[in-house]
Amino acid sequence: MTDIGNVALWITFFVALWASVVGFLAGRTHRPELARSAERSIFVMWGLLVIAAVALMRALLTHDFNVEYVAAYTSRNLPVFYTWSAFYAGQKGSLLLWALVVSTFGSVALLVNRGKYRELTPYVAGTIAIVVVFFVATMVFASNPFERLGFTPPDGRGLNPQLQNPGMVFHPPMLYLGYTSISVPFAFAVAALLSGRLDTGWLHAIRRWTLVSWLFLSCGIVLGMWWAYVELGWGGYWAWDPVENASFLPWLTMTAFLHSVMIQEKRGMLKKWNIGLVVGSFLLSIFGTFLTRSGVISSVHSFSQSNVGWFFLVFLVLAAVLGFGLLAWRWPMLQAEVKLESLVSREGSFLFNNLILIVIAFSVFWGTLFPVISEALRGTKVTVGPPFFNLVNVPLGLMLLLLTGIGPLIAWRRASPENLRRQFLWPVTALLVTAASLAAIRMSDWWSVVAYALGAFVVGTVVQEFVRGTLARHRLHGEMYPLAFVRLVGRNRRRYGGYVVHLGMVMLFAAFAGLAFKRETEVTLKPGQSVDVKSPYGWTYHITHQGVSQYEQLNRYVTAATVDVLRNGKYIGTMRSEKRQHLDSLGRPTFEPSTAVAIHSDAREDLYVVFAGAVEGTEEAVFRITINPLVWWVWYGGFVLALGGLITLWPGAQGPTAASRRRAEPAGYVAQVA
Amino acid sequence: MWRRSPSLLLALACGVTAALAAQAPNADSAAISNAIRTRPGDSLGRLAVPEAAGRPAEVVTARDNEELVKAIEHKIRCTCGCNLDVFTCRTTDFTCSTSPAMHQMVLARLGSGMTEAQVLASFQQQYGEMIFMAPPRHGFNWVAYLMPYVGLAVGLGLVGAVARRWFRATPKAAPPAPGAATADASPEELERLKRELEKFEA
Numbered sequence: 001m002t003d004i005g006n007v008a009l010w011i012t013f014f015v016a017l018w019a020s021v022v023g024f025l026a027g028r029t030h031r032p033e034l035a036r037s038a039e040r041s042i043f044v045m046w047g048l049l050v051i052a053a054v055a056l057m058r059a060l061l062t063h064d065f066n067v068e069y070v071a072a073y074t075s076r077n078l079p080v081f082y083t084w085s086a087f088y089a090g091q092k093g094s095l096l097l098w099a100l101v102v103s104t105f106g107s108v109a110l111l112v113n114r115g116k117y118r119e120l121t122p123y124v125a126g127t128i129a130i131v132v133v134f135f136v137a138t139m140v141f142a143s144n145p146f147e148r149l150g151f152t153p154p155d156g157r158g159l160n161p162q163l164q165n166p167g168m169v170f171h172p173p174m175l176y177l178g179y180t181s182i183s184v185p186f187a188f189a190v191a192a193l194l195s196g197r198l199d200t201g202w203l204h205a206i207r208r209w210t211l212v213s214w215l216f217l218s219c220g221i222v223l224g225m226w227w228a229y230v231e232l233g234w235g236g237y238w239a240w241d242p243v244e245n246a247s248f249l250p251w252l253t254m255t256a257f258l259h260s261v262m263i264q265e266k267r268g269m270l271k272k273w274n275i276g277l278v279v280g281s282f283l284l285s286i287f288g289t290f291l292t293r294s295g296v297i298s299s300v301h302s303f304s305q306s307n308v309g310w311f312f313l314v315f316l317v318l319a320a321v322l323g324f325g326l327l328a329w330r331w332p333m334l335q336a337e338v339k340l341e342s343l344v345s346r347e348g349s350f351l352f353n354n355l356i357l358i359v360i361a362f363s364v365f366w367g368t369l370f371p372v373i374s375e376a377l378r379g380t381k382v383t384v385g386p387p388f389f390n391l392v393n394v395p396l397g398l399m400l401l402l403l404t405g406i407g408p409l410i411a412w413r414r415a416s417p418e419n420l421r422r423q424f425l426w427p428v429t430a431l432l433v434t435a436a437s438l439a440a441i442r443m444s445d446w447w448s449v450v451a452y453a454l455g456a457f458v459v460g461t462v463v464q465e466f467v468r469g470t471l472a473r474h475r476l477h478g479e480m481y482p483l484a485f486v487r488l489v490g491r492n493r494r495r496y497g498g499y500v501v502h503l504g505m506v507m508l509f510a511a512f513a514g515l516a517f518k519r520e521t522e523v524t525l526k527p528g529q530s531v532d533v534k535s536p537y538g539w540t541y542h543i544t545h546q547g548v549s550q551y552e553q554l555n556r557y558v559t560a561a562t563v564d565v566l567r568n569g570k571y572i573g574t575m576r577s578e579k580r581q582h583l584d585s586l587g588r589p590t591f592e593p594s595t596a597v598a599i600h601s602d603a604r605e606d607l608y609v610v611f612a613g614a615v616e617g618t619e620e621a622v623f624r625i626t627i628n629p630l631v632w633w634v635w636y637g638g639f640v641l642a643l644g645g646l647i648t649l650w651p652g653a654q655g656p657t658a659a660s661r662r663r664a665e666p667a668g669y670v671a672q673v674a
Numbered sequence: 675m676w677r678r679s680p681s682l683l684l685a686l687a688c689g690v691t692a693a694l695a696a697q698a699p700n701a702d703s704a705a706i707s708n709a710i711r712t713r714p715g716d717s718l719g720r721l722a723v724p725e726a727a728g729r730p731a732e733v734v735t736a737r738d739n740e741e742l743v744k745a746i747e748h749k750i751r752c753t754c755g756c757n758l759d760v761f762t763c764r765t766t767d768f769t770c771s772t773s774p775a776m777h778q779m780v781l782a783r784l785g786s787g788m789t790e791a792q793v794l795a796s797f798q799q800q801y802g803e804m805i806f807m808a809p810p811r812h813g814f815n816w817v818a819y820l821m822p823y824v825g826l827a828v829g830l831g832l833v834g835a836v837a838r839r840w841f842r843a844t845p846k847a848a849p850p851a852p853g854a855a856t857a858d859a860s861p862e863e864l865e866r867l868k869r870e871l872e873k874f875e876a
Contacts, residue, residue, distance in 0.1 A: 232766065233766050234758065234762050234765075234766035235762075235766075239758070241757060336840075339840035339841070340836075340837055340840045341841075343833075343837055348837075351833055355826070355829040355830065355833060356826075358829070359822055359825050359826045360822075362821075362822060363822030363825070366821050366822060366825075367818065370809070370818045371804075374809070374814065374818075377814070378814055380802065380803055380804075380814075381802060381803070381804040382803050382804055382806075382809040382815065382818075383751050383804050383805070383806060383808070383809070384808060384809060384818065385751065385757070385759070385807035386808075387749070387807050387808035388807075388808035388818065388819070391808070391819070392822050396822070396826070475864075476867070520744075520765070521739050522734045522738055522739060522765055523734055523739075524731075524733045524734045527718065527719070547719070548719075548721060548727075550721055550722050550723055550726060550727075557726045558726075559721065559723075559726050559727040559728075579726065579727045579728050579768075581725075581726040581728075589726075592728070592769040593769070595728075595766075595768065610765075610766075612731055612765065612768055613727060613728050613729060613730060613731030614724065614727040614730065614731060615730065615731050615732070615733055616730060617720055617721050617724030617727075618719065618721065619718055619719045619720075619721065620718060620733075621731070622731035622732070622733075624765045624766075
């Protein structure tokens with residue numbers, strides 16, 4: 001079966017080459033038979049990649065250790081759940097997944113838009129095919145998942161214990177889905193530039209795709225934070241690691257695009273900027289993988305380093321030349337249809353919002369690459385870690401939070417003093433009351449005070465919008481308030497889904513600000529001994545070590561340290577942190593022992609206990625105890641963020657605005673509800 | 675972990691910031707009490723498979739938890755290649771032998787009477803600038819800190835320049851015609867708007 005998979009990869013390579021050539025030829029010559037051939041080739045390509053994926057999955061599930069990839073990432077006693085996830089645990093499998101997902105998204109994009117955008121789709125097929133050519137070429141020439149060993153080992157090496165976590169099962173695919181789905185907007189942008197159809201028609205085709213990409217990226221990033229928090233045991237969820245930064249970069253540019261595209265749809269402005277953002281987002285998604293694979297910058301994700309980094313660099317450069325070269329070529333055709341009338345307007349606030357998002361992206365990019373720049377220019381190595389990123393990005397993040405509140409309330413074209421007064425009276429009151437309250441109770445961290453005050457401002461703006469909209473529906477239609485609320489959201493999903501996303505962002509900012517109050521300590525306890533730990537809220541945790549036990553479980557040998565926890569004298573639970581020594585099917589230890597964290601979580605704070613080790617082989621245990629305020633808000637903020645994205649994305653939501661449709665019609669498109 | 679009811683969470687949310695603020699993080703450096711209490715009669719058992727519990731741990735002393743020690747260790751990087759600071763690495767990566775050694779170096783240097791600045795300078799002398807978790811703010815390193823804000827300034831300048839050009843190109847808007855609709859609509863206008871909306875939604 002693996003031979004079939006290997007053959008399928010090679011055929012995919014040639015089919016994708018064919019699709020890319022005929023796709024661009026069809027776009028240029030307007031020959032429908034070539035366009036049909038390109039489209040069908042995309043579907044064939046998808047089918048072949050499915051065969052290759054099934055072949056690899058079969059090899060994993062049947063423990064075919066003669067396949068190097070299977071031997072490297074699985075073992076006989078690896079639970080099936082993780083054997084399945086080993087598909088993308090290593091580079092070779094993840095390249096196959098990437099190619100499969102790109103071709104899947106490409107096929108879906110062509111199916112969904114069948115009969116529409118006829119001048120664009122051949123170029124779209126051609127561009128998607130080029131992306132697939134790149135990934136398949138990387139596999140067949142440098143990193144083949146079906147490569148065989150000269151012998152068959154009795155058992156595989158097994159999966160890295162840190163990857164044996166549910167978070168790790170879902171986090172990478174989500175990120176891959178986010179990265180790969182950007183290929184579709186990129187393909188449409190390239191198609192629009194090549195065909196010269198630069199009105200808002202192509203935007204209608206990609207609006208949902210960009211939201212899908214953004215949603216997958218958001219979920220992938222939050223799941224990655226959750227995995228880091230529950231698995232790695234360092235008590236945090238974001239370390240500004242280069243690979244984390246690489247996932248954050250396209251998220252920032254996509255977020256900017258999702259805002260600025262509204263200006264183009266509504267007012268016909270920022271055309272060049274929007275194409276630049278789509279191209280930039282695609283390049284940054286490739287840049288992330290380049291960083292992961294190349295080892296140019298040291299990262300905790302260095303387990304994924306390999307020799308294919310330079311393939312990615314070459315592809316990155318070619319894609320940048322193609323994308324920005326086409327943009328430069330079509331520059332004169334991308335003039336705004338109207339001019340900005342005032343900076344005190346929705347357009348103005350979105351401009352500033354885009355500016356801040358891009359500056360944050362630049363600062364993250366710059367900080368990530370600065371060690372390389374410093375070494376190249378000065379010959380001096382430096383480290384750019386969390387203190388740098390926090391110092392630079394906290395003020396920028398707070399500016400963004402302020403604009404999150406301002407943007408939705410300010411009028412299009414030009415805001416009048418009356419509009420400003422009416423819209424901002426209550427939100428500004430919320431801001432001032434919150435700031436004054438926190439100052440009055442002497443909150444010591446001023447950045448946190450500003451964050452919570454701005455958070456109150458944004459919540460004020462969102463609540464005001466929901467309340468006013470519901471009241472207006474109640475007044476106009478005589479609907480009951482709950483019904484009016486549901487219909488308000490249901491009939492303006494894009495707008496109100498966006499507000500829910502803003503609420504999610506406020507929850508995330510509140511959680512980040514809570515980090516200023518983190519406390520951490522280490523302690524050694526014998527069984528029966530206790531320690532008192534004071535929370536930032538003022539209460540005391542009384543933690544008693546109950547002892548250490550050892551037992552075999554699944555594919556590991558567990559050493560578990562158990563503590564009983566009282567908060568202000570009241571029992572709140574028993575927590576167990578573990579050391580896990582993973583074993584192969586012959587009972588031999590594999591990898592170093594890993595740590596399983598014990599977490600007691602509620603909306604106020606997490607008590608985070610890590611069993612650091614046993615003293616001299618006895619039950620005397622060293623514990624790292626961390627109190628992390630407001631971490632709960634990260635996970636639920638992420639959930640609310642995703643919920644808002646889903647509301648916006650849900651089928652049946654209104655399509656392009658009337659203004660946007662008007663802009664597409666003169667160009668000859670049949671305006672379609674996306 | 676997630677058992678709280680939504681209403682309770684909402685209620686808690688209101689008190690979160692106020693309760694947080696009641697305790698400043700650095701106001702009480704002895705907030706975490708290491709006064710360990712022992713129950714009489716507890717015995718110390720031995721593990722059946724000690725090696726399965728990882729590298730043997732050292733007993734934690736009060737000095738290990740000193741705020742000054744933590745502050746220094748949060749500023750210097752573990753050289754094992756993990757990208758973490760020394761404190762985080764030594765209390766997280768229990769297989770690393772580099773960060774415990776660096777921790778001992780910090781304790782020894784503080785014990786010899788060095789100040790925080792001197793300890794940090796000694797690490798810089800030993801390992802170079804890369805030992806710090808962020809580039810020290812001097813010389814070329816200022817470029818790292820200032821570039822994002824230079825970018826912001828350039829961006830603001832560009833927005834300003836483009837906006838000024840656009841404003842010059844935009845003819846002044848004509849004053850609204852007499853009788854044009856305003857935000858404060860009459861009941862008749864509202865009724866008409868309602869009919870139109872219903873027609874639109876149907």
